[in-house]
Amino acid sequence: MCTEATLLRPTLQQSLWFSGLPEELQEAIAAAGAVKHLKQGQYLHRKDDKVDGLYCLLNGKLRVSNLTLAGQELILTWLQAGNWFGEISMFDGLPRTHDAIAEQDCCLLKLSNQNFELLLQNKPCLYPHFIRLICQRVRTTFKLIDEMASLSLKGQLCRRLLLLTDGLGLWPNKQSDALSPSYTLDISQESLALMLHSSRQTVNKILQELQKEGVLSVHYGHITLFDKSKLLSLSQV
Amino acid sequence: MCTEATLLRPTLQQSLWFSGLPEELQEAIAAAGAVKHLKQGQYLHRKDDKVDGLYCLLNGKLRVSNLTLAGQELILTWLQAGNWFGEISMFDGLPRTHDAIAEQDCCLLKLSNQNFELLLQNKPCLYPHFIRLICQRVRTTFKLIDEMASLSLKGQLCRRLLLLTDGLGLWPNKQSDALSPSYTLDISQESLALMLHSSRQTVNKILQELQKEGVLSVHYGHITLFDKSKLLSLSQV
DNA sequence: ATTGAACTGTCGCCAATTAGACAATTGACT
DNA sequence: AGTCAATTGTCTAATTGGCGACAGTTCAAT
Numbered sequence: 001m002c003t004e005a006t007l008l009r010p011t012l013q014q015s016l017w018f019s020g021l022p023e024e025l026q027e028a029i030a031a032a033g034a035v036k037h038l039k040q041g042q043y044l045h046r047k048d049d050k051v052d053g054l055y056c057l058l059n060g061k062l063r064v065s066n067l068t069l070a071g072q073e074l075i076l077t078w079l080q081a082g083n084w085f086g087e088i089s090m091f092d093g094l095p096r097t098h099d100a101i102a103e104q105d106c107c108l109l110k111l112s113n114q115n116f117e118l119l120l121q122n123k124p125c126l127y128p129h130f131i132r133l134i135c136q137r138v139r140t141t142f143k144l145i146d147e148m149a150s151l152s153l154k155g156q157l158c159r160r161l162l163l164l165t166d167g168l169g170l171w172p173n174k175q176s177d178a179l180s181p182s183y184t185l186d187i188s189q190e191s192l193a194l195m196l197h198s199s200r201q202t203v204n205k206i207l208q209e210l211q212k213e214g215v216l217s218v219h220y221g222h223i224t225l226f227d228k229s230k231l232l233s234l235s236q237v
Numbered sequence: 238m239c240t241e242a243t244l245l246r247p248t249l250q251q252s253l254w255f256s257g258l259p260e261e262l263q264e265a266i267a268a269a270g271a272v273k274h275l276k277q278g279q280y281l282h283r284k285d286d287k288v289d290g291l292y293c294l295l296n297g298k299l300r301v302s303n304l305t306l307a308g309q310e311l312i313l314t315w316l317q318a319g320n321w322f323g324e325i326s327m328f329d330g331l332p333r334t335h336d337a338i339a340e341q342d343c344c345l346l347k348l349s350n351q352n353f354e355l356l357l358q359n360k361p362c363l364y365p366h367f368i369r370l371i372c373q374r375v376r377t378t379f380k381l382i383d384e385m386a387s388l389s390l391k392g393q394l395c396r397r398l399l400l401l402t403d404g405l406g407l408w409p410n411k412q413s414d415a416l417s418p419s420y421t422l423d424i425s426q427e428s429l430a431l432m433l434h435s436s437r438q439t440v441n442k443i444l445q446e447l448q449k450e451g452v453l454s455v456h457y458g459h460i461t462l463f464d465k466s467k468l469l470s471l472s473q474v
Numbered sequence: 475a476t477t478g479a480a481c482t483g484t485c486g487c488c489a490a491t492t493a494g495a496c497a498a499t500t501g502a503c504t
Numbered sequence: 505a506g507t508c509a510a511t512t513g514t515c516t517a518a519t520t521g522g523c524g525a526c527a528g529t530t531c532a533a534t
Binding site for chain 4 (some may be wrong): 475476477478479480481482483484485486487488489490491492493494495496497498499500501502503504
């Protein structure tokens with residue numbers, strides 16, 4: 001589906017970074033990329049792999065994670081359509097910083113090493129734009145460190161639930177009315193625990209609390225968020 | 238002292254990033270900067286300040302930290318001579334990510350916003366080099382997140398002690414022989430606790446253990462490291 | 475030498491979290 | 505409808521680490 005050029009550009013526009021680029025540069029980037037598909041469960045790359053390209057996710061869901069020394073998966077985040085990634089290795093030539101695995105069937109735009117180099121040679125004015133992309137990454141990561149250190153586990157969970165709706169897999173529910181929009185996150189409590197480096201049991205306990213407080217409701221394999229503003233205020237404790 | 242041009246360049250060379258630049262670019266950067274002094278205890282900038290320049294620390298020690306919502310200081314790291322910093326805000330124009338305070342009298346090279354812009358205009362080939370600098374920052378930060386999540390407190394402490402000697406304030410002790418070099422870190426247990434977001438008491442307990450194991454010795458206001466390889470192996474638990 | 479501030483060493487209590495165990499529930503696939 | 509794996513809900517015991525308290529130590533400044 002997303003192999004068709006007519007659907008490519010609208011998907012790319014979902015990225016705030018990309019849509020802010022001058023038309024000419026958008027054109028050049030899209031032209032330098034090739035579409036690539038991944039089946040659910042396939043790895044796009046693993047940590048320490050050598051770099052093979054810069055990617056934009058067009059469709060599906062990618063999980064970005066790491067293995068701890070104890071062999072446990074530590075989930076950094078999930079990527080959704082419109083997210084660009086892989087730029088760090090692309091620019092410094094060093095190995096990948098994380099595993100990237102398809103949690104659903106995925107469709108990607110891939111700029112190969114060679115095409116990427118040519119692109120930069122032809123459009124050196126892209127440099128400042130890519131720097132802004134990387135700066136965003138640094139700021140996000142600094143913020144994460146702050147939150148890991150200063151928020152309670154409950155605060156961290158609330159914060160991450162918001163990030164997952166705002167930044168990633170967000171759908172306004174069809175059946176919800178305008179007054180109280182609700183959002184559904186397709187994620188297991190086990191996965192949330194792996195993201196917070198916490199235990200499933202503790203995550204469950206906190207979710208039960210939040211459910212009693214009317215902030216969200218817990219279901220098999222997903223969570224429905226009701227009260228975004230309350231989640232936000234809880235994200236600061 | 239470091240106001241003299243003859244001493245400026247050797248100090249700048251201590252940065253691996255800077256010393257890897259072509260002579261012509263080193264020249265241009267040094268020429269674009271002005272020397273600035275800070276007294277002990279003075280803030281260079283605070284989090285959320287608007288950007289005023291790019292810096293290289295020439296002399297002294299700077300503490301980089303953040304306040305948690307509870308008002309507690311969370312130390313990210315210390316900077317030493319040769320370290321460049323402030324590049325994130327410089328490139329994206331957004332406010333500072335951290336507080337920076339002089340822990341000793343400091344001497345800095347400052348590239349003002351204006352001079353920095355001119356420098357980039359005159360030497361656009363600097364872009365890839367600055368990107369590499371920022372990529373380093375991202376990788377360091379990712380690694381920190383991994384370690385915070387996967388290492389025990391003891392492991393984290395050992396890791397940070399190594400980082401503080403390798404990356405920052407390292408002096409081979411004068412009196413040590415070649416066979417067993419030792420390193421002295423001037424840092425209080427309280428500060429270590431603020432870096433690990435832990436308590437002074439717990440840090441003290443761990444340091445006592447490490448002392449019993451012969452890895453280091455604990456003194457008033459400083460720590461002497463004996464066994465770097467053992468610290469490294471402990472950094473993985 | 476004396477004082478005082480900063481730092482270290484150590485105790486005990488308490489709250490938060492982990493890990494194991496196991497039952498109950500859900501949803502996909504025959 | 506029946507089966508099975510994945511997921512959730514909820515106990516318990518054991519552990520970790522935070523925090524207050526307080527004594528002892530070090531160092532610099534008078």
